[in-house]
Amino acid sequence: MTNDEITEVIQKVHELLTKKKLTISVAESCTGGLISHFLTALPGSSAFFDAGIVTYSIESKKSILGVSSGTISNYGVVSEETAREMAEKVRILTRTDYSISATGNLGPDALEGKERGLIYIAVSREGQTFSRELRLTGDREANKEEAALQTLMFLVEMIGDDRKDI
Template identity: 45%
Template structure:
């Protein structure tokens, strides 16, 4: 398991920059990275797009895509990551969208989360179905999971 500090050090070693586009995590990923001394060398920034319209305004997610797939979807997570990476000119962008609960949203159960990591070459989409976690536990867990996934991608490239 990678820590936020491990990720910051890895990014420094690889001269890689990171940004984020967060919905259900509401800035927790960016805040977690920013809590590490030296994060300013790699963390370009992030968008918090909690409202659906903010995904369109800030991250340029297409309205038709949202109307077709919903905001709790891999398609939305992918476009959030791709577009925000381009807007911020970062090497990597991590996106987070989903349903932290307690009720279903867009016919998707509580705990259904989609994330994506965009690099210059590719976008990888992740789907998680968390069970039995309170909403803030879920938010912390998905941030940790994506720190691990981003570190794995950076190490491979």
Template identity: 45%
Template sequence: MINPGFKWIMVLEQEIAKLLKKKNLSLAVAESCTGGLLSHIITNVVGSSAYFDSSVVCYSKKSKIKLLGVPEQVIDTFGTVSAECAITMAKAVKRLRGTKIGLAVTGIAGPDLIENKPVGMVYIALSYGRKNYVERYRFKGKREEIKKQVAVAALKLLLNTLGSATI
């Protein structure tokens, strides 16, 4: 389980900021289950406007379709909580905002099941160039705890990808 402690989040924020600036990369985020928390954390760093473009909070099925252009067929076939939906969201926000990187989260923070999927089921996707990454998680805890864990996991995916030779 990821411990979303305050100090850990601050370290992630700062490291991501350094790498995005160093590599001259821009970022846009599409958030569902975190409801803006991920963008809030990213913008805690002074000067984040140098690399952070925007966030789209698309909490409902309708907003994923209308705001990001996620095909209804993707949602009907795989669900809003799926790897396919997460990747589509990441690619869409990157394309719509004209950034180098698109990061997306979709999942269930609870307390109710959605699409017969369990509370804590989350998909996090990152799109950069022609490469797309997606990770599946099953977090535990109360709604607020799950949201924090999702945000930290998304930041870790971003940091790990930025630190790799692929970017």
């Protein structure tokens, strides 16, 4: 994506969260803080951005977020189940309206027997968590940026589908 396209996604997230007076938190693994960076790239993010937590190791996913050992041992850190639990746990921890998460394998090698570019993202709000699988084909840096942007676009899609406040 170009810088203009990235800025456009970030502006859309800012507009939606500000207009609807919603708060957001982030649990990141493979994106290493890039989602939080994007959320705070424009002025005004303090109105909606509560916290961003990078839980890169298995231990931090369990000890900081409270992701269950069972989820990780049964499905792995590169899994839809872990992404969903990361999003749910950070939302509860921070008491935000929404939360998002990303976990996966940026490469260059397979991780847990899962190929490079396999990423899981999730969006959580009270009572509902949505997830999506991404299969990215770029290099490590391109996959990281794409995963962060896809997570933000997924958030926009899910907030747009939230009819309870219309």
